[in-house]
Amino acid sequence: MIGCLLRDTVDHGSSVGKSIRRFAFIAILSAFQSVLAPCAQAADQPPVTDVLPSGVPLPFPSTAPDNLPQGWDTMVLGDLGGYRSRLRAHGVRINLQDVEELWGVASGGLSRGATYDGATIVTLNLDTDRLIDPQWHGGLFNISAIQLRGRSVSADRIGAFNTISGYDAGGRGMRLFEMWYAQGFWNNRLDIRLGVMDPDTEFLVSDNASLFLNADFGWPGVPSSNLYGGGPSWPFAVPGIRAQIIPTYPVTILLGVMDDNPTGGPFFSERSALDMNPSGTRFSMSTGVLVMGEVLVTVDASKLSASLENALPGTWKLGALYDSGAFPDRRYDTQGHLLAGPTSNGSPMMRRKNWMVYGIIDQTVWNPDGDAPEAVSLFARFMGAGNRGNAMTFGANAGVTMHGFVPYRPDDVVGLAWGVSNDSAHALDFNRDQLQFGAADVLPLKAEHHIELTWQAPVWRGVSVQPDFQYIHHVGGNIVNGATGKRVKDAAVFGLNTTASF
Structure with a gap:
């Protein structure tokens, strides 16, 4: 409104x-x-866990709104003697999350051994009506930064296409994450964000899948392989604008228009994505525009049966993305020759535009006692993309999460999930061309599958420990280990994630 x-625009030179x-x-x-x-008193204030790409603390399924204020009992340092309450009264909220991970490859992969990675994320939120002017209702300023450390177990010891963890960024250093301003209108039926943002905190998200550590359960492998720099996803953010619209309360519509290249570099590069944009402040906006849209419907499956008394909350999503940029053909060069052939100039033909559609289901299917700790929820996500300019055209993941099944630990969550990403027809044709022309160290492509068993256990306020096991089938799509000259065998990986909110 x-x-x-x-x-009130103040003219310091004229009191009149x-x-x-x-x-x-x-x-x-x-x-x-x-x-x-x-207007609402504040724009839609994101949960503090929005900055976590995987291993997100999974609350007990509820029909209550997700955007409730987090209490001090969910943080290690609590209210800090009342300082946090005073800051929040003036519209200031500061949060710090720290993640430590240790991974060990027990069998298969490129090599056995242990690897460490970690991340620390600081977020600052400012409410404009409390901090600046009571007449400026509904405004929220958000800025966050990430400190990355450790090594990549996926690159160094496994060779998997889907990284073993969302924190497995393969780089070190301090970088800007998000910096945006949001304005709420009409009791937050309309919420607009403008600035530098990470779309995978809202778009393409399955809440139940976020429990798991493998990166494919966050920002999945299909857009990661098909977009510039893996697409705008953690730990990258890009300039853009996002609108959230609630036409009627069971329905939410998300629309986003943003830069499509978080690295500012070419599609293929010998440098890593983090090396091309180490500070998170490189915004080239030279390759194309990424448009994302999603419709979310909140459901209560218990209402479908008169015999069910307790709520079975769920969210069903349908979405799509469109990229106006130019993308390399996976089989032909600029002269129309086979890229794998001896007459190729090595420069792939560029094809304009790219797209992907997806559907997501998060649904609680068993909740015998309402607010009691026992519940079972399912999730499934399916993705389909165009063929010629993409490495992957289909992806799927699904799983189950179970609350309250560990004896004497009602707040623990156990989950089992599976995921797969399938190569495009042109990528498969290129692989067959390589084999036909006798390329060295090339094997027939096969879809990489990953299975994950995880157990998230809160051990103190704001601290959770998450033992994890993953099995990777057809590592990297059936690749050769350069050190041995042999096919990389299926990998069995054990991990431990510790997440703390201060």
């Missing part, structure tokens, strides 16, 4: 001008107040 957007502007503001605010619905 206009009354929520206007502020200042008075006129204040009078005009009050008049316009009064005129529209009786016509338009009041």
Whole structure:
């Protein structure tokens, strides 16, 4: 609403001008107040766990809104003697998350051994109506930064296409994550964000899949392989604008328009994505525009049967993305010759535009005692993409999460999940061309599958420990180990994740 957007513009050189502007503001605010619905007190404030790409603490399924204020009992340092409460009263919220991971390859992969990685994320939220001006309702400023450390177990010891963890970024250093301003309108039926943002905190997300550590259960392998720099996903963010619309309360619509290249570099590069954009502040905006849209419907499956008394909450999503950039053909060069052939110039033909569609189901299927700790939920996500300019055209993952099944530990969550990413027809044809022309160290492509068993156990306020086991079948799509010259065998990997919220 206009009354929520206007502020008293102060002309420091003229007290008369200042008075006129204040009078005009009050008049316009009064005129529209009786016509338009009041603004929300703050824009949609993201949960503090939005900055976590995987191993996210999974709350007990509930029909209550997700965006409830987090209490101090969910943080290690609590209220810090009342300082946090005082800051929040003035519109300031500071959160810090720390993640430590240890991974060990027990069999298969490139080599056996242990690897460490970790991340620390700091987030600052500022409510404009409390911090700046009570008349500036519904505004929220968000900025966050990430410190990465450790090595990549996926690159160094496994060779898997889907990285073993969302934190397995393969780089070190401090970088900007997100920096955006959000404005809420009409009791947050409309929420607009503008700035540098990471779309995978909202788009393409399965809440139950976020429990698992493998990166494919976060920002999945299909867009990671098909978009520039793996697409705008953790730990990268890109300039853009996002609108969240709630036309009716069971339905939410997300629309986003943003830069499609988080690295600012070419599609193929010998440098890693983090090396091309180490600080998170390189915004090239030179390759194309990424448009994402998603419709979310909140359901209660218990209402489908008169015999069920306790709620069975769920969310069903349907979405798509479109990229206006140019993408390399996976089989032909700029002269129309086979890339794998002896006459190829080595430069792939570039094809304009790219797209992907997806569907996500998160559904609680068993909840015998309502608010009691026992519940079973299922998730499934399916993705389909175009063929010529993509390495992957189909992906799927599915799994089950179970609350309250560990004896004497009602808050623990156990999960079992599976995922797969399938190569495109052109990628398979290129592989067959390589074999036909006698390329060295090349084997027939096969779809990589991964299975994960995980157990998330809260051990203290704000601290959870998560033992994890993953099995990777057809590692890297059936690749050769350069050190041995033999096919990389299926990998069995054990891990331990510790997540703390301070």
